[in-house]
Amino acid sequence: MSFRDETEDLSKPFLHTGSWYRMGSRQSSAMSSSAQFLRDGSISVVLCVLIVALGPIQFGFTCGYSSPTQAEIVKDLKLSVSEFSLFGSLSNVGAMVGAIASGQIAEYIGRKGSLMIAAIPNIIGWLAISFATDSSFLYMGRLLEGFGVGIISYTVPVYIAEISPQNMRGSLGSVNQLAVTIGIMLAYLLGLFVNWRVLAILGILPCTVLIPALFFIPESPRWLAKMGMTEDFEASLQVLRGFGTDISIEVNEIKRSVASTGKRTTIRFSDLKRKRYWFPLTIGIGLLVLQQLSGINGVLFYSSNIFTSAGVSSSNVATLGLGIIQVIATGITTWLVDKAGRRLLLIVSSSGMTLSLVLVAIAFYLEGVVSEDSHLYSMFGILSLVGLVMLVISCSLGIGAIPWLIMSEILPVNIKGLAGSIATFANWLTSFVVTMTANxxxxxxxxxxxxxxxxxxxxxxxxxxxxxxxxxxxxxEEIQGSFR
Incomplete structure (x- = not known):
């Protein structure tokens, strides 16, 4: 059997999502009820994005879990601060492994197949945490969750970018980060009402729904074209753009792009020395690393403790408020990104974060030189709270969402697997360092x-x-061609 035959056989279980999937425009008279609903291409794309967004919700739930549960877990399992810090950061270790594998998995079995694989360790990981009697089960569960999240963090933005029309790609791509913030908020909210074991069980739900839902959406047409599956590629694109839409121009653009990059050329690390490869990769890595070095994950992971240090009595409620604000601000970004542009939002976002972090730093410095009985102490606590809120809003306006979006847009299709894995690994490695050291x-x-x-x-x-x-x-194709 040839390499192509092996790849196609491996891909088949993840390609066919229903009787309507393989229908071309010539068969529109025999469309099923699903296809009738998806006649409008924008509805089809939005539906696909909402389904895969269950993955980032899982991602966010994992990030937010450690904040409302820290006191309970430390008390019940008698952990030290450093042991809980290790627990909080182990998801990043698992994510690094997942990131290394994500690109190759997504290349060989498709974007949907990758998400199915990612869901399984997430489910097992949450179960391990829920039934943990000592730190070993906590650590194992956190590593498994991280592995799944590492794959999700690469695959979802790539899938969304590859299925979206150019005029909607920014908004739909930002849904990835919006879903992450919703996951974080849900962890904060549910953490107010249930203990840490029940909260871990609830963490299973997004991936439990995601697995069957993936059978009802099409595979990425660009991946299908790269793998030489022409009929499936055109059928997928037709479903995504609507059965009444002429897709011939887009089909030809994608075919030319795949032909020019060489769909099955083996890419080695040495090839990344060419400017058309290293320049977009450097931008992708730079944005994803700087996103983490800003400390935002450290703030989100340990926000309850930060609020307590700032003198806020109801720290878990304040943390929930932070999560809600983050969702609202990210929702605004989703609306703005195709209007204002990526660069402007990134500059505004990182500038706002700089000012916010300076404000919080000043508040903590001043708080350290006054007595806890002084009215100034409570004022500085409020000042740090305001700074943290501004930080989350600023991050959500650009740095939180756009680096993943740009990474999925600028990497050429023939190196996306390798380069995407490198960029995602760099992000998670930095996140590990930040979350491990933040406390x-x-x-x-x-x-x-x-x-x-x-x-x-x-x-x-x-x-x-x-x-x-x-x-x-x-x-x-225009973006990637500009680096040549």
């Missing part, structure tokens, strides 16, 4: 910690201004 740094000096994060955010403004291209309103 320890905050214990050392809260003001100094936020000063470090502020310097990184200031550098992000410079990085975006000098090197990040605008991708609004351009097809993926």
């Amino acid at each position: 320890l740094l905050l214990s050392w000096n809260s003001g100094g910690t936020f000063t470090i994060y502020a310097l990184v955010s200031a550098f992000t403004v410079v990085f975006v201004t000098l090197w990040v291209p605008e991708t609004k309103g351009r097809t993926l």
